[in-house]
Amino acid sequence: MRGGWWRLILTALIVYLIANLVLSYFDQANEPTISYTEFSKQVNDGNVAKIYAKGDSIQGQLKKERKNPGGGTYTKFNTERPSFANDSLWSNLTKHNVTVTAQPVVQHRSFLANLLISLAPMLVIVALWIFVARRMSAGLGGAGGMLGRKAPPKPVELVPGEKRTTFADVAGIDEVEGELNDVVDFLKNPDAYRRMGAKMPRGVLLAGPPGTGKTLLARAVAGEAGVPFFSASASEFIEMIVGVGASRVRELFAEARKVAPSIIFIDEIDTIGRARGGGASMGGHDEREQTLNQILTEMDGFSGSEGVIVIAATNRADILDPALTRPGRFDRVVQVSPPDRGGREAILEIHTRDIPLAENVDLAHVARTTPGMTGADLANVANEAALLAVKRQQQAVTQSDLSDALEKVQLGAERPLVMPEEERRRTAYHESGHALLGMLQPGADPVRKITIVPRGRALGVTLSTPDADKYAYTEEYLRGRIIGALGGMAAEHVVYDVVTTGSESDLEQVTNIARGMVSRWGMSEEVGRLSALPNDAQQAYGLAAAPQTLDVIDAEMRRIVDECYEEACRKLRDHRGQLDALAQALLANETLEEADAYRVAGITRLTKDTDA
Numbered sequence: 001m002r003g004g005w006w007r008l009i010l011t012a013l014i015v016y017l018i019a020n021l022v023l024s025y026f027d028q029a030n031e032p033t034i035s036y037t038e039f040s041k042q043v044n045d046g047n048v049a050k051i052y053a054k055g056d057s058i059q060g061q062l063k064k065e066r067k068n069p070g071g072g073t074y075t076k077f078n079t080e081r082p083s084f085a086n087d088s089l090w091s092n093l094t095k096h097n098v099t100v101t102a103q104p105v106v107q108h109r110s111f112l113a114n115l116l117i118s119l120a121p122m123l124v125i126v127a128l129w130i131f132v133a134r135r136m137s138a139g140l141g142g143a144g145g146m147l148g149r150k151a152p153p154k155p156v157e158l159v160p161g162e163k164r165t166t167f168a169d170v171a172g173i174d175e176v177e178g179e180l181n182d183v184v185d186f187l188k189n190p191d192a193y194r195r196m197g198a199k200m201p202r203g204v205l206l207a208g209p210p211g212t213g214k215t216l217l218a219r220a221v222a223g224e225a226g227v228p229f230f231s232a233s234a235s236e237f238i239e240m241i242v243g244v245g246a247s248r249v250r251e252l253f254a255e256a257r258k259v260a261p262s263i264i265f266i267d268e269i270d271t272i273g274r275a276r277g278g279g280a281s282m283g284g285h286d287e288r289e290q291t292l293n294q295i296l297t298e299m300d301g302f303s304g305s306e307g308v309i310v311i312a313a314t315n316r317a318d319i320l321d322p323a324l325t326r327p328g329r330f331d332r333v334v335q336v337s338p339p340d341r342g343g344r345e346a347i348l349e350i351h352t353r354d355i356p357l358a359e360n361v362d363l364a365h366v367a368r369t370t371p372g373m374t375g376a377d378l379a380n381v382a383n384e385a386a387l388l389a390v391k392r393q394q395q396a397v398t399q400s401d402l403s404d405a406l407e408k409v410q411l412g413a414e415r416p417l418v419m420p421e422e423e424r425r426r427t428a429y430h431e432s433g434h435a436l437l438g439m440l441q442p443g444a445d446p447v448r449k450i451t452i453v454p455r456g457r458a459l460g461v462t463l464s465t466p467d468a469d470k471y472a473y474t475e476e477y478l479r480g481r482i483i484g485a486l487g488g489m490a491a492e493h494v495v496y497d498v499v500t501t502g503s504e505s506d507l508e509q510v511t512n513i514a515r516g517m518v519s520r521w522g523m524s525e526e527v528g529r530l531s532a533l534p535n536d537a538q539q540a541y542g543l544a545a546a547p548q549t550l551d552v553i554d555a556e557m558r559r560i561v562d563e564c565y566e567e568a569c570r571k572l573r574d575h576r577g578q579l580d581a582l583a584q585a586l587l588a589n590e591t592l593e594e595a596d597a598y599r600v601a602g603i604t605r606l607t608k609d610t611d612a
């Protein structure tokens with residue numbers, strides 16, 4: 001906890017301040033200011049025990065308490081001696097044995113101390129404000145630090161001899177490597193380019209889904225070129241304190257220029273680079289804009305021969321401000337996609353380089369069964385497999401470690417949870433409904449595994465994956481997906497005539513597919529072949545679907561989903577015997593693998609040979 005001390009000191013200050021306020025309130029309540037006449041009278045009556053004097057201000061204490069005209073009684077009091085008072089106060093005090101203590105009028109405090117004391121309340125308020133601001137920005141993903149300042153960014157130094165990231169650590173995205181090759185070339189030899197008067201791109205934007213290796217690529221470019229690598233996440237720039245983001249950007253670029261040629265990597269650029277003009281985002285809108293402007297200014301400021309190349313990454317290229325991709329800025333946009341089968345195999349090879357593998361390990365097979373997985377997923381599988389092998393006290397990772405690891409990554413870790421028998425039965429029917437409809441549907445992705453062991457948030461899981469990578473989907477296939485996803489709910493409906501909350505994520509999936517079919521893929525006659533809903537970038541410019549279009553979209557989505565639900569229920573009624581058989585087998589075994597599932601349901605799987 002970095003802000004720990006800071007927070008403690010602040011809390012102490014605040015408590016102190018409040019305590020003081022409260023105490024002084026009570027002090028005043030108990031110590032009335034009495035008239036000087038009254039005070040003189042009390043002295044002469046011999047009722048004053050002691051006084052503290054500071055200049056003409058007097059605080060005192062009575063021997064016997066007196067009635068306060070404002071109510072209550074008092075013994076302590078304040079009073080002020082008029083400067084023109086020409087009385088014999090001193091002799092009166094000594095005559096009546098009053099203890100007198102005096103304080104100097106001019107305090108012997110240093111100038112600095114006086115200044116501090118007079119500024120203290122302000123300081124506390126400022127500190128409080130910063131404290132709150134930091135708390136809020138921390139909540140938004142920023143890290144805590146002192147007074148909103150962070151240590152200036154440090155490059156990842158490239159110590160000679162230390163193993164650095166290169167293109168050899170990246171696989172499955174060769175086209176992308178190719179596009180970055182001339183950037184590497186330029187960084188290695190900026191002088192040659194300068195002599196030829198050639199302009200290099202100032203910024204490269206890597207666009208692609210999470211985990212596809214964008215950060216890794218940026219590092220590899222730096223590693224290949226042997227130049228320092230500065231890394232920052234755009235979300236760090238956005239702080240609640242206005243101006244900090246822009247100054248961080250300035251510092252970052254200044255540092256990078258000092259050691260040029262070098263690379264600045266800015267992750268999640270979309271958090272500050274969203275198209276402007278849309279509805280203001282939550283808080284820090286100006287801050288976002290200022291930070292973005294600062295980045296653009298810094299990039300404009302490059303002469304291009306300074307040798308600082310900015311690589312930014314985003315998984316939302318569609319919503320970026322067009323100002324970012326203008327020539328001279330991030331004018332090179334490189335798409336990074338999840339790897340295909342060959343790419344997956346190569347990535348698995350990279351991530352098992354340092355892992356001893358048993359004879360039976362078939363990485364090609366793993367690659368074949370993991371369409372859609374990213375490099376990060378595959379790295380995770382390799383690591384989980386190694387962990388399993390250690391736990392199982394083996395000398396090497398075996399194929400079954402790999403498939404167990406894959407299962408864990410795909411389905412989530414098993415969750416020890418004792419379910420009531422009734423709930424187990426209902427879950428068995430729910431999953432059997434998904435699985436059976438998946439198996440009955442021609443052209444649907446084969447069912448790989450059904451389980452009623454709770455995993456992650458789910459009480460059960462049915463896993464279907466395609467035999468080969470798919471890039472485009474037919475309407476029939478999409479309807480099949482909707483029917484399969486509704487299968488769980490339909491089974492509960494058919495068997496128990498109840499509906500539970502267990503279908504929440506199924507319905508989300510169904511809604512997304514149906515919305516895509518109607519509004520983006522031209523699969524509804526009513527809506528027609530239009531992109532009926534504006535995409536995010538269009539929304540940012542204020543484009544919205546007409547209300548009547550929204551009504552049609554809504555009606556069409558409902559029609560499709562209703563049709564699919566009816567078909568799901570009808571099929572499950574028609575194949576009730578197979579549904580019961582699957583549910584029974586699940587209750588007995590908890591998990592059914594692909595072959596068993598098809599055997600229990602009595603369905604022959606139409607195998608497509610896709611090994612090639």
Ligand SMILES: Nc1ncnc2c1ncn2[C@@H]1O[C@H](COP(=O)(O)OP(=O)(O)OP(=O)(O)O)[C@@H](O)[C@H]1O
Nearest residue numbers: 169170171210211212213214215216347375376379
């Ligand atoms: N193409 C790849 N080749 C080898 N390893 C990869 C590849 N893609 C991802 N990985 C592995 O996954 C890890 C995470 O990838 P990385 O952080 O670079 O992804 P990213 O695209 O930047 O993700 P995010 O958008 O979530 O930041 C890498 O450190 C690497 O181990």
Ligand SMILES: [Zn+2]
Nearest residue numbers: 488502503506
């Ligand atoms: Zn379900």
